[in-house]
Amino acid sequence: MNTTSAQTSRAASEKSALQFLLHGGSDNEFPALSSTISEINKIVASESESTSRLTKTILQDVALTNRLLKLVNTVSYGQFGGKINTISKAVVILGFETVRNVAMTLILLEFLQNKSQAASLKDEVIASFFAGLVASKLSAGRNVRDSEEAMICAMFQNLGKLLATFYFYEECQEIAQLVSQDLNENKAAHQVLGISFNDLGQEIAKSWNFPDRLLVGMQSLANERIKKPYSELDSLNVTSNLANELCKIAATSSTTDKDKALKQLITRYSTAVAIDEKQLSKALNEGLEEISVRAGILNLPTAHSPLLKTISQWNGHVEDAAPSTKDDGMLGITPLDTAVEAASDTESARMDPEAILSAGIQDVTNTLVVEFNLNDILQMVLETMYRGMRFNRVLIFVRDGKTNTMRARFGFGAEIDRLLPKLQFPISFEPDVFHVSMEKGVDIVIEDVAADNITSKIPAWYRGAVPAQCFLLLPVMINGKAIGLFYADMEAANSLQVSQRQLSLLRTLRNQAVLAIKQKQ
Known part of the structure; x- marks a missing residue:
């Protein structure tokens, strides 16, 4: 024992x-x-x-x-x-x-x-x-x-x-x-x-x-x-x-x-x-x-x-016939396709990011053609981004007309429950990366928040709440107006490695969120 x-x-x-x-x-x-x-x-x-x-x-x-x-x-x-x-x-x-x-x-x-x-x-x-x-x-x-x-x-x-x-x-x-x-x-x-x-x-x-x-x-x-x-x-x-x-x-x-x-x-x-x-x-x-x-x-x-x-x-259950043990020259030898299939099964936790992103896009697509809850769609989008790209955390800011602010609504990842109540900022323009992304409708990647040419554009509310050193922003634009903002980060500087194909899939997910919002308006 x-x-x-x-x-x-x-x-x-x-x-x-x-x-x-x-x-x-x-x-x-x-x-x-x-x-x-x-x-x-x-x-x-x-x-x-x-x-x-x-x-x-x-x-x-x-x-x-x-x-x-x-x-x-x-x-x-x-x-x-x-x-x-x-x-x-x-x-x-x-x-x-x-x-x-x-x-x-x-x-x-x-x-x-x-x-x-x-x-x-x-x-x-x-x-x-x-x-x-x-x-x-x-x-x-x-x-x-x-x-x-x-x-x-x-x-x-x-x-x-x-x-x-x-x-x-x-x-x-x-x-x-x-x-x-x-x-x-x-x-x-x-x-x-x-x-x-x-x-x-x-x-x-x-x-x-x-x-x-x-x-x-x-x-x-x-x-x-x-x-x-x-x-x-x-x-x-x-x-x-x-x-x-x-x-x-x-x-x-x-x-x-x-x-x-x-x-x-x-x-x-x-x-x-x-x-x-x-x-x-x-x-x-x-x-x-x-x-x-x-x-x-x-x-x-x-x-x-x-x-x-x-x-x-x-x-009296009839089982599949047992495989023959006769040596046909392949005894003890594993065919390549079998080995590849087995490796695929055991390493499912490390699936190709693009496969996860594409599968998530399909989930959202299938949900959009039936009656849906908008929050469910946004969560599917966030989850797909989070799992596919293995971000440290993801969330979405949503425009709050009553307080004239952008507020973090929900998300996934490290300390997300602690951070969500702290993440909000005024809609009125300030010369920082969040407002630039929303004002111009442009997707932004910040590779190092401490870089000399960037540090002045990182707002104080963000520095005081989030320890991440790099992040990306994907604005949700309706009729030229930002009504939401997807955010994803990594802890270490310069650790956001996003290929062109992955960026395209992330944008597709964002665009699906736009479509869902339009359908519910």
């Missing part, structure tokens, strides 16, 4: 598992995980928060951003139509809650995979995710409003056990020993950890600001016969539990006992849900197919998963 596991196991004996985790565990990663998930849930729960706030939180993690965009463009989300290239559009099209659910799944999986060295621990992660996929399949056509919610509830039902496995490995071995002696797993966990796996997961989820719906949906049902659900929320909880129990049966019972095990499961849930063996088997097969689609995006090591192999064989 590694040093971290030993430290956490000793810590668990000194105070309860729950308190240990609520106080940050033994590393810096768990508090960061907790903070991110908690912040996302707060934003979604608030009626006053905007698309911008949720987008900002997700964009802080480049890997999360890229994986989320990949995932929402799989066939699973095909019902929403069209390709989604920005987080801003994902929030608009899919909705706050769906994006929240996808993001939380990705964040937890990434965290748990980083924690799991042993193959058995990796299978615990795969088991939870697979149960979630099966729940989403079982929810189809039933009284469950959102299949993505069913997936989250089924997956996070195992949260307590997963966290205990990774932080209290020795104690979990002791719990497993007690379970092998026919002690109920939750009772065994309470005996060893001072809290059941179910309660541990619930309390951590509460600290992460999970909404009540998800907390109820992920509750374990302990009754011998499951009661009839009297609400949609009850149905969500039943679906979550049914999926987990089905997956556990498929993973632990023999193929010879399959019919008996399924009949027992159907009998247990007969009052709550009308389902037969064929439908259960179909949900498992569809889950196996779905996890193979998502595995590459999520970096899940499913190819050699003992768990998935067992479930596949148990359910």
